[in-house]
Amino acid sequence: METLEFNVYRYFLVLTEQMSLFQKAESEKEKIMYDFFETLHSNKKVVRVIGKKKSILYLTQKYDNNIFLCKYAKEKPMKKFQEGENDIESIVETNFPYIYMFFDLKRQLILIQNKSSVFEKVEYAKNSIGSFFQKTTDIHGYNFTIDELTYEQAFWECISGVDGVYELTFDLKSPNLFGGILKTNEFLKKIKEIYNSTETQNKYKNEKGSLSVRKDEVEDTVKYITGGGGRWKIKARKNRSRKTFKSSENVKKISMANNLEVDPDITYRNIKEIIEQVDELLGDINNDKKNN
Numbered sequence: 001m002e003t004l005e006f007n008v009y010r011y012f013l014v015l016t017e018q019m020s021l022f023q024k025a026e027s028e029k030e031k032i033m034y035d036f037f038e039t040l041h042s043n044k045k046v047v048r049v050i051g052k053k054k055s056i057l058y059l060t061q062k063y064d065n066n067i068f069l070c071k072y073a074k075e076k077p078m079k080k081f082q083e084g085e086n087d088i089e090s091i092v093e094t095n096f097p098y099i100y101m102f103f104d105l106k107r108q109l110i111l112i113q114n115k116s117s118v119f120e121k122v123e124y125a126k127n128s129i130g131s132f133f134q135k136t137t138d139i140h141g142y143n144f145t146i147d148e149l150t151y152e153q154a155f156w157e158c159i160s161g162v163d164g165v166y167e168l169t170f171d172l173k174s175p176n177l178f179g180g181i182l183k184t185n186e187f188l189k190k191i192k193e194i195y196n197s198t199e200t201q202n203k204y205k206n207e208k209g210s211l212s213v214r215k216d217e218v219e220d221t222v223k224y225i226t227g228g229g230g231r232w233k234i235k236a237r238k239n240r241s242r243k244t245f246k247s248s249e250n251v252k253k254i255s256m257a258n259n260l261e262v263d264p265d266i267t268y269r270n271i272k273e274i275i276e277q278v279d280e281l282l283g284d285i286n287n288d289k290k291n292n
Helices: 019-043 122-140 152-161 183-195 215-229 264-278
Strands: 003-015 045-050 053-062 067-074 076-083 088-095 098-104 109-113 142-148 164-173 199-205 230-238 241-246 253-257
Touching (some): 003 019, 003 098, 003 122, 003 215, 019 067, 019 122, 045 122, 053 122, 053 264, 067 122, 109 122, 109 264, 122 142, 142 215, 142 230, 152 215, 152 230, 215 230, 253 264
Antiparallel strands (some): 045 053, 053 067, 164 199
């Protein structure tokens, strides 16, 4: 049976308003997404106009209060040629090709189908769905961001596999989901309180390629990023040439049989198991009272 490939992402809602609203907004941001999906459940679809073209999110299946399967379609005009009385005639038809997406609201995960006939690159699909939800979160004073879940080991293999490091950059989303799990989250919370920043960048450089990257110093930050909390980039020397390595090159992927709508119970069991395996940082947090 044909399989469908999905890339795994985590979305963040990052406050953009003044700090006087911080505590109130922190308690409200979960509700924004739950309310959106309640509306989607009632109306079956939500339509947005992005760049003069329609994007439509259809609800395919609600499995529980957290996990949803959707179809995401983007308007794509198609020129067709047909027989005319005296010559070939061209007509433009509106097509809505779609991809599947799984949403897990508790974990703030989006699994986006990799389907090049709809979006040439899955990155384009990620950006499109980000713009789609930004129209909802803007109203509440939030920026909607999406970043990849990546493999932590890929970072350490990169560090150990190069001859020298010139530059290491961490781009970190402001604190959101990880609570007291990681120290980096608490550090970013303080930065947010002082500067009202939506993203923080830490950059370390050594022009001679002798940057020291100690695991005990950066491991927590790497876990934060690979859990979907940002991005890392390494500029290094390997085999006498300079190379750049990025976390986005190591996005987590999952595969599922192309029968998602045949038996919802089987799909639900499969996707729950897959999500718990791929989201190593948060464990089994969906096994709580919000599931039912």
